[in-house]
Amino acid sequence: MAGNAWRSLLTQAVGVAVRKPVQSSASFSRGMKMVTMIPGDGIGPEISAAVMKIFDAAKAPITWEERNVTAIKGPGGRWMIPPDAKESMDSSKIGLKGPLKTPIAAGHPSMNLLLRKTFDLYANVRPCVSIEGYKTPYTDVDLVTIRENTEGEYSGIEHMIVDGVVQSIKLITENASRRIAEYAFEYARNNKRTSVTAVHKANIMRMSDGLFLRKCREVAENYKDIKFTEMYLDTVCLNMVQDPTQFDVLVMPNLYGDILSDLCAGLIGGLGVTPSGNIGANGVAIFESVHGTAPDIAGMDLANPTALLLSAVMMLRHMGLHDCANKIQTACFDTIKDKKVLTKDLGGSAKCSEFTAEICRRIRDLD
Amino acid sequence: MAARSALLSASKIINPFLVGRPGSTVKVFGTTLTSHRNKTLLTPPPAKYGGRHTVTLIPGDGIGPELLSHVREVFRFSCVPVDFEVVNVNSALETENDINNAITAIRRNGVALKGNIETKHTMPPSVKSGNNLLRTGLDLYANVMHCQSLPGVQTRHKNIDIMIIRENTEGEYSSLEHESVSGVVESLKIITRNNSLRIADYAFKLARERGRRRVTAVHKANIMKLGDGLFLQCCKEVASGYPDITFDSMIVDNTTMQLVSKPQQFDVMVMPNLYGNVVSNVCAGLVGGPGLVPGANYGRDYAVFETATRNTGKSIADKNIANPTAMLLASCLMLDHLKLNGYASLIRNAVLTTMNETRLHTADLGGQGTTSEVVQSVMRVIQSKGQLTAEL
Numbered sequence: 050m051a052g053n054a055w056r057s058l059l060t061q062a063v064g065v066a067v068r069k070p071v072q073s074s075a076s077f078s079r080g081m082k083m084v085t086m087i088p089g090d091g092i093g094p095e096i097s098a099a100v101m102k103i104f105d106a107a108k109a110p111i112t113w114e115e116r117n118v119t120a121i122k123g124p125g126g127r128w129m130i131p132p133d134a135k136e137s138m139d140s141s142k143i144g145l146k147g148p149l150k151t152p153i154a155a156g157h158p159s160m161n162l163l164l165r166k167t168f169d170l171y172a173n174v175r176p177c178v179s180i181e182g183y184k185t186p187y188t189d190v191d192l193v194t195i196r197e198n199t200e201g202e203y204s205g206i207e208h209m210i211v212d213g214v215v216q217s218i219k220l221i222t223e224n225a226s227r228r229i230a231e232y233a234f235e236y237a238r239n240n241k242r243t244s245v246t247a248v249h250k251a252n253i254m255r256m257s258d259g260l261f262l263r264k265c266r267e268v269a270e271n272y273k274d275i276k277f278t279e280m281y282l283d284t285v286c287l288n289m290v291q292d293p294t295q296f297d298v299l300v301m302p303n304l305y306g307d308i309l310s311d312l313c314a315g316l317i318g319g320l321g322v323t324p325s326g327n328i329g330a331n332g333v334a335i336f337e338s339v340h341g342t343a344p345d346i347a348g349m350d351l352a353n354p355t356a357l358l359l360s361a362v363m364m365l366r367h368m369g370l371h372d373c374a375n376k377i378q379t380a381c382f383d384t385i386k387d388k389k390v391l392t393k394d395l396g397g398s399a400k401c402s403e404f405t406a407e408i409c410r411r412i413r414d415l416d
Numbered sequence: 417m418a419a420r421s422a423l424l425s426a427s428k429i430i431n432p433f434l435v436g437r438p439g440s441t442v443k444v445f446g447t448t449l450t451s452h453r454n455k456t457l458l459t460p461p462p463a464k465y466g467g468r469h470t471v472t473l474i475p476g477d478g479i480g481p482e483l484l485s486h487v488r489e490v491f492r493f494s495c496v497p498v499d500f501e502v503v504n505v506n507s508a509l510e511t512e513n514d515i516n517n518a519i520t521a522i523r524r525n526g527v528a529l530k531g532n533i534e535t536k537h538t539m540p541p542s543v544k545s546g547n548n549l550l551r552t553g554l555d556l557y558a559n560v561m562h563c564q565s566l567p568g569v570q571t572r573h574k575n576i577d578i579m580i581i582r583e584n585t586e587g588e589y590s591s592l593e594h595e596s597v598s599g600v601v602e603s604l605k606i607i608t609r610n611n612s613l614r615i616a617d618y619a620f621k622l623a624r625e626r627g628r629r630r631v632t633a634v635h636k637a638n639i640m641k642l643g644d645g646l647f648l649q650c651c652k653e654v655a656s657g658y659p660d661i662t663f664d665s666m667i668v669d670n671t672t673m674q675l676v677s678k679p680q681q682f683d684v685m686v687m688p689n690l691y692g693n694v695v696s697n698v699c700a701g702l703v704g705g706p707g708l709v710p711g712a713n714y715g716r717d718y719a720v721f722e723t724a725t726r727n728t729g730k731s732i733a734d735k736n737i738a739n740p741t742a743m744l745l746a747s748c749l750m751l752d753h754l755k756l757n758g759y760a761s762l763i764r765n766a767v768l769t770t771m772n773e774t775r776l777h778t779a780d781l782g783g784q785g786t787t788s789e790v791v792q793s794v795m796r797v798i799q800s801k802g803q804l805t806a807e808l
Contacts, residue, residue, distance in 0.1 A: 185677070186573060186677075187572070202588075202605070202639075202640070205639075207640065207641065207643055209642060212609075213608055213609030213610065213646075214607075214608045215606070215607045215608070215643045216605070216606055216643075217604070217605040217606075217607070217642065217643040218603070218604060218605075219602070219604075219605060220600065220601070220602055221601045221603070222599055222600045222601070223598075223600070224599065250588075250690075250693075251537040252535035252537050252545055253545060253588070253589050254591075254593065254603050255537055255544075255591075255593065256595060256601045256603065257593055257601045257603040259541070260599075282693065282694065283693050283694065283696075283726075284697075286672075286694050286697040286698045286701065287698070287701045289698075289701070290675075290676055290702050291705060304690075307636075307668075307669050308672055308691075308694055311669035311670065311672055311673045312672040312675075312698070314673060315673030315676040315677050316676055319673065319677065
């Protein structure tokens, strides 16, 4: 108990989200780990059900606690997520989220933004690995984009100075830049990656990206075992579409991260097969699928659960359950490589339930 | 009115060579009097001094000087009636004198060909990027880049033909930054109605001129509601005046994703400054790399030509391995602007023949050729066309 308190104090002091292989006793019961599951909207419920079924077949030590997040107005008029969802996340610390719809002109900010602010999810991690069996013009892609998730160009601070002149403020702070740089290097070390590249545009935005770059350089001093390089955003884009194998871990501010992570997702096949994780302060992590809610195919058993499944696998690795993660990932990739049972977006004609059943079968065969 | 005509007649007395044709500018004592300008998209400066044009040449850093010397070699060989006024810009200095000299020279000549000027970001923030100062000082508001798949170049995607029109003066490149509190830096992105209307108008005019069917606006208005929202609104307004051209919009992250999977769906794209940077580099990479695509910066009165991706290429400088194609094609764009279309087609065809038929490629395209070999091959093709040339 005291050991856990000391470790969490140290983690908070250092400000790095370190993966804790042993969780606090509150979320462990009978060796099972509790995870908050947010199914989401549209195809969210069916793909979440698929993932839970696959985890069941793999006998993963996870118990799911389902919660819904809709924006509600709390005391004082501030928008917030429902208190039971917050409570569940606070005790479990790990969440898996399906796609949430952002209604236009609903009066409240997007749900993703609310979740980000509530749990201070400062790092968005997207590993992009080429999927064997899902052909794209790019093979052998194996990189990770780590994007600062709280500030930068997405601060939402805009004003119309004079009629016809709008000013948007891009905010870069020392703390946030240091925090994300430290996370990037920690991630690289924990996952045995060899280099970290900072992506910036300091030739134009001298002070803001200059600050970000300086912090990255400072943090790099403490991680001499990992190679640190810096590259302009346009050079990265240029080289990425010609030869993506030269990149390993990329760390960058918010806007560049948004564009580059989607670019990399496009290299491996799109948002339907890309996992994503959001790491927050205090050890909170929410893993999610980044595609949309696809309302046109919702409820028709046509959805592809790969993105959510791979995010769940990323979650297992974060929790230290590597064997389970490898088992599920191998089964998923083998199914796609085999090309016999594929959902429509992957080029096949199978239903979501058939795809899920095939993966479950492979997992049982692997045992 | 009377003063104006007095000034005009005064200029006629002072400099009889500066005859004011309708649609040209008359420069008197440093001021510019414009007498009924015809508003075409491209207005070349008049060819003074015996039908020869004078163009400002800014070598820049890295591979700029060597590539531009090759351009001069090809021009001399093909007897192109263009003289270059060389202005050197030293990027290591902290003062802006060099850049101001360059701007004055371009104002004088109207047209420039340049290499990229390096921006050392170790310098204090008060020292702004030379390239940026040039663009804003001359109000070169439109950066136009035409990406086309070349048959002789091996790429993952084929049949790409995209025109990218990028706002060149404002947006994120306003260079307005401050540190409000220690450790907190704010950078301002400015979007104005006037500039957005101007670039949208340019895009649609160009699309119509080139017979293009569709214009796509690239933005991030779901997050930057006011800024990119204004840009998008301006594009929509201008689009309503061109019913023959389809207009649609796409969010920038989706755009990059679509570009790497299905780039053939895009026709003409118009966007603010930073997204333009990303999208133009992605497209350049898709058609074969930074050594192939020329770029042009157009303002109302001036035009500056350079390579599209604006690379300094420090690591390959002076090694004779740089690809001269982009710079040579940029010089052809310049010749088209000066209405020397014959010479432009001659050089362009020679470059493309070397690229596609002879397949003499430099290292960036996976070949073994050196820069000088490619340039020699281009000159040989020009000679074989039978026109007047100097000695090889």
